[in-house]
Amino acid sequence: MADFYLKSRLTMGTNKPPDNSNVQKKFDMSIENLYRRNRRFAGEIRTLIHKYVERLVKIHGKDFKFKFMNFCGTHEWTTVHYGIRSLLPENIELVAGPGCPVCITPSFLVEHAIKLSFEDVRVYTFGDAFRLPSVKPVEGAKSLAEAKASGGNVAVVYSFLDALKESNDYLKDSVFLAIGFETTAPGYAIPMINSLIPRNMYLLPALRLTPPAAEYAIMEAKKRSMSSINGIIAPGHVSAITGAKPWDELSRKLEIPTVISGFEPLDLLLSILELLKMILKNEVGVKVEYRRVVSWNGNVESLNAINTCFEVVDSPWRGIGFIDKSGLEVKDTYSNYDAFKAFSLDKPNRTSWSDDSLSGCKCTEVILGLAKPIECRFFLKVCNPSKPLGPCMVSSEGTCSIWARFGGYLSLKS
Amino acid sequence: MCWGVPAKVLKVEGFKAYVDFGGGVKREALVAVSDLKDGDYVIVHAGIVISKVDREEALKVLEAYMDMAVQQAREDGLNEEEVKQYYKALKSEVFGDIGYE
Numbered sequence: 001m002a003d004f005y006l007k008s009r010l011t012m013g014t015n016k017p018p019d020n021s022n023v024q025k026k027f028d029m030s031i032e033n034l035y036r037r038n039r040r041f042a043g044e045i046r047t048l049i050h051k052y053v054e055r056l057v058k059i060h061g062k063d064f065k066f067k068f069m070n071f072c073g074t075h076e077w078t079t080v081h082y083g084i085r086s087l088l089p090e091n092i093e094l095v096a097g098p099g100c101p102v103c104i105t106p107s108f109l110v111e112h113a114i115k116l117s118f119e120d121v122r123v124y125t126f127g128d129a130f131r132l133p134s135v136k137p138v139e140g141a142k143s144l145a146e147a148k149a150s151g152g153n154v155a156v157v158y159s160f161l162d163a164l165k166e167s168n169d170y171l172k173d174s175v176f177l178a179i180g181f182e183t184t185a186p187g188y189a190i191p192m193i194n195s196l197i198p199r200n201m202y203l204l205p206a207l208r209l210t211p212p213a214a215e216y217a218i219m220e221a222k223k224r225s226m227s228s229i230n231g232i233i234a235p236g237h238v239s240a241i242t243g244a245k246p247w248d249e250l251s252r253k254l255e256i257p258t259v260i261s262g263f264e265p266l267d268l269l270l271s272i273l274e275l276l277k278m279i280l281k282n283e284v285g286v287k288v289e290y291r292r293v294v295s296w297n298g299n300v301e302s303l304n305a306i307n308t309c310f311e312v313v314d315s316p317w318r319g320i321g322f323i324d325k326s327g328l329e330v331k332d333t334y335s336n337y338d339a340f341k342a343f344s345l346d347k348p349n350r351t352s353w354s355d356d357s358l359s360g361c362k363c364t365e366v367i368l369g370l371a372k373p374i375e376c377r378f379f380l381k382v383c384n385p386s387k388p389l390g391p392c393m394v395s396s397e398g399t400c401s402i403w404a405r406f407g408g409y410l411s412l413k414s
Numbered sequence: 415m416c417w418g419v420p421a422k423v424l425k426v427e428g429f430k431a432y433v434d435f436g437g438g439v440k441r442e443a444l445v446a447v448s449d450l451k452d453g454d455y456v457i458v459h460a461g462i463v464i465s466k467v468d469r470e471e472a473l474k475v476l477e478a479y480m481d482m483a484v485q486q487a488r489e490d491g492l493n494e495e496e497v498k499q500y501y502k503a504l505k506s507e508v509f510g511d512i513g514y515e
Contacts, residue, residue, distance in 0.1 A: 031455065031472055032420050040507045041476070044483045051486060074417065126460065159461020161430070161444050180460065183418070186446040187462040196429065237418040240457065240465040263418065270479055292472040293457055293465045302446045302464070397417075 031292075035264035045269045046087050052276040053089045059280075066092045067227055068275060069369050071214050072099040072235035073397025074263045080406045082265040092272065095369040098213040099235060101180045102128045102395035103367055104317045105206045107356035110134040112345050113177050113204060114141050117152035121343070122174040124163040127156050128395040129179050131388065135356045144177075160187045167201045175339045179206040182241045185310065185328060186302035192309045192334055202339035207328035208315060210238050211246045216323050217368045218254060224370065231275035232258040233268070236290040241306075243298025248286040255284050262290035309334045314350070318391060319357035319364030322350050363390035366399050373400040380404055418459040420467060426450050431463055473509070480504055 057064060070076060076096040079085060085094055098104060111134045117123040118139055131145045141147040148154040157163045160176065167174040178188050185207050191197050218229050234247045239260045251258040257278035261271035271289045278287065288294050306328070315327025330338040340347060348354075357364050361378060365371035373379045373392070383389035385401050392400035421433040424440060431450060432440050435458070444462045455467040484501050492500060 031467065031469065034472065034476065034508070038508060041480075041504070044504070045479065048483060048486055159442075159444070161442055161461050183459050183464055184462070186464070187444055187460060190429065190444065190446055194429065237457065237459055237464060240418075270475070273479070273482075289475060291475055292468045299447060299465060301448050305446075 032264060035262065035266040038266050042087075042266050042269055045266070045273055049087075049092075049269065049273050049276065050089055052273065052280060053091050056276065056280060057091065064091060065227060066230045066276070066279065067095060068092065068231040068233055068272065069095045069097045069214075069217070069229045070099060070233040070235075070261075071097045071210055072238070072263075073395070073399070073402070074237075075099065075233060075235065075261065075268065076399055077397065077402050077406075078263055078265055078268055080402050084265060084268050087269070088272065094233075094272075095229070096366075096399045097217045097369040098317075098367050099210070100367070100392070100395050100397040100399070101184070101206075101208060102126075102132055103363065103391040103398045104208060104213075104320070105129065105132060105179050105391070106316045106318045107133075107135040108316075108348060109177070109204060109206050110143065111136060111138050112339075113144060113175065114138040114147045114152065116175055116204075116339075116343060117144065117147045117154050120153060120172070122153045122155055122167070122170060122172065123147075123177060124155050124157050124167070124174060125177040126179065127158075128397070129177055130154070130156050132391060132394050133388065135358065160191065164191060164197060164201065168198050171200060173200050173202070173342075175202050175204050175343075177206065178203045181208055181210050181235075181238055182306075183237045185306050186241060186299070189302070189305035189309050192337055193305055197337060201337075202342045203330060203337050204339040204345075205310075205328060205330055207310065208317065209312070209326050209328070210235060211242075211250050212323050212326035213317065215250060215254065216320070216326075218256070220368050221370060226370065229256060229369075230279060232256055233271050233275070234258050234260040234286070236260055236262050236267075236294055239288075239290070239294045239298065241299045241302050243303075244286050244288050244294060244296050245298070251284050251286050257284055258286045260286060260288045260290050260294050262293070309337075316348060316353055319355065319367065321353060321355070358390055361390040363392045363400070366392050373403045376400070418457045418464070421456055421458045423450060423452055423454045423456055423463070425452055431456075433458055433463070476508055480508065 110132055113123050115138050131143050133143045144154045163176050247258050257275055259271040259274045261267050274287050309331055310328040311331050312325050313327050313329045314322050314324050316322050335341050362371050362376035366373055378389055383393050385404050388394045392398035419435055421435045424432045424434055429445050431443050431445050433443050443458050446462050446464055456463045457465045487500050488497050
C-alpha cells in the first residue's frame with residue numbers, strides 16, 4: 001500500500017518539454033487556471049490536509065472539531081460549487097459568516113429607495129439589490145423590482161460608472177443605492193473627491209465594514225455557548241483594499257489564526273492547510289495566501305479616498321442591529337452628495353431601531369454562521385432563488401441561495 | 415455584485431480603463447489603483463479595478479506549498495533521489511503548461 005502511494009507520486013507529471021515561446025501570453029491566460037484546474041496538485045494538498053489533521057487529532061483527541069469561518073459570499077460559493085467540504089476530513093467544519101453586503105442591508109434603506117422611486121427620483125441599483133425585500137411594504141411594493149413593476153423609476157446597472165454616465169444624460173434627480181463592503185467603497189469615494197458625480201446624483205450609502213462584523217459573529221457564537229471558531233478565512237478582495245493589517249489586529253485580539261484567502265478552489269485548500277499548520281504551531285496573527293493581490297498596507301490611494309469623504313460610524317445590520325464602528329457615512333464636507341440630507345430621509349438610532357427580520361426566517365442566524373440554511377423551515381419550501389423570502393436567498397452571494405442552487409446540503413445533513 | 419473577476423487592461427484613460435474579461439468584449443471600469451498600465455493583469459470588482467495581480471507572487475505561493483509537499487514526501491520515507499524526482503514531476507505537473515522555470 002505504501003509502495004503504491006510512493007509510486008503514484010513518482011510517476012506523476014507528464015514531463016512535457018516547456019514551450020518558452022509566447023510564455024507571457026500563455027501566462028496571462030492560465031494564471032487563474034493554475035489555481036482553478038490544478039487537479040493533481042489539489043490532490044497533493046488534500047493529502048497534506050489529512051496528514052495535518054491526523055497529527056492534530058493525536059494532540060487534541062479523536063472527536064476534536066476544527067471550525068473555520070469564512071467572511072465572503074464568494075468563498076462560500078467556491079466551497080459549495082467545487083465541493084470543497086467533501087474533500088476535507090470529518091474533523092474540519094467550514095462555516096459561512098457575514099459576507100454578503102446585500103443580505104445585511106437594513107430594510108429601512110430599501111423602503112427609502114422604493115419611496116423615492118415613486119416620487120420621480122430615479123433609483124439606480126446593482127442587480128442583486130433589485131430583488132432585496134423590505135419588511136414593510138411601501139405603496140404596495142416590497143422590493144425595488146416590485147416598485148418598478150408598479151411604475152417606480154428604477155434602473156439596474158452593472159457598476160457605479162454606468163450610473164454616472166446615465167444620470168449625466170438624465171438631468172433629473174437620481175439616487176444610487178450604494179451597498180457594499182470596503183471593496184465597493186472606493187468606487188464611490190474616488191468619483192466623489194474628483195467631482196465626477198453630476199449635480200443631480202445622490203448617494204444612499206449602505207456601506208459596511210467586514211472586520212467588526214467578523215468579531216461580532218465570533219463573539220455571538222461564544223455568547224450562545226456554541227463551539228468556538230478555530231480559524232478565520234479572511235476575504236481576499238476586501239483585504240486588497242484594507243490590507244492585511246486589520247485582520248492581524250483582529251486575529252491577535254481574538255487569538256484566532258487567520259489566513260487571507262483567494263477565491264479559486266486551490267486557494268481555499270491552501271488556506272485550510274495553512275490554518276492547520278498555524279494551529280499545530282500555536283500561532284496567531286495573519287498569513288496571506290492571496291499574495292498575488294493582497295499586500296500588508298492595502299490599496300493606499302483607495303483608503304485615502306475613503307477616509308476623505310466617508311467617516312466610520314456605528315451602523316445597523318439587517319436582523320442584527322447596531323454594530324460598533326461598522327459602517328461608512330458621507331462626511332459633512334461632502335454632504336451635497338448625501339441623499340439622506342437632500343431628501344431629508346430619517347435614520348434610525350440605537351433607541352429607535354426595531355428588528356427588521358421576518359418572523360420565522362433564520363436569515364440572521366445563517367448570516368452570523370450560527371445556523372445552516374437547511375435548519376430553516378422555509379428553505380426550499382416557500383423560500384427559493386426564484387421567489388426569495390429572506391435576504392440570504394436573494395443575492396447570488398447569499399448562503400441560502402448558494403446552497404439552494406448548487407446543492408450538496410443533503411449529504412451535509414447527516 | 416461582490417464578484418471579483420480577473421481581467422486584462424486594454425487601455426487606460428484617466429479614471430477609466432477598458433478591460434477584457436477574457437470574452438473579447440471591451441468593458442469600462444473605474445481605476446482605483448495608482449500607475450496602472452496597458453497590459454496589466456487586474457482584479458475588477460463591481461466595475462472597479464481594485465488591485466493588480468502580481469504574477470511572480472502567484473507562482474511563489476505555489477512553489478512554497480510545493481516545498482511543503484516535498485517535505486512531507488521526505489518524511490514519508492522517500493530517499494533523496496526519489497524526492498528530487500518527485501519534485502521535478504510535481505513542478506512539471508503544476509507549471510507544465512506555462513513553461514515556467
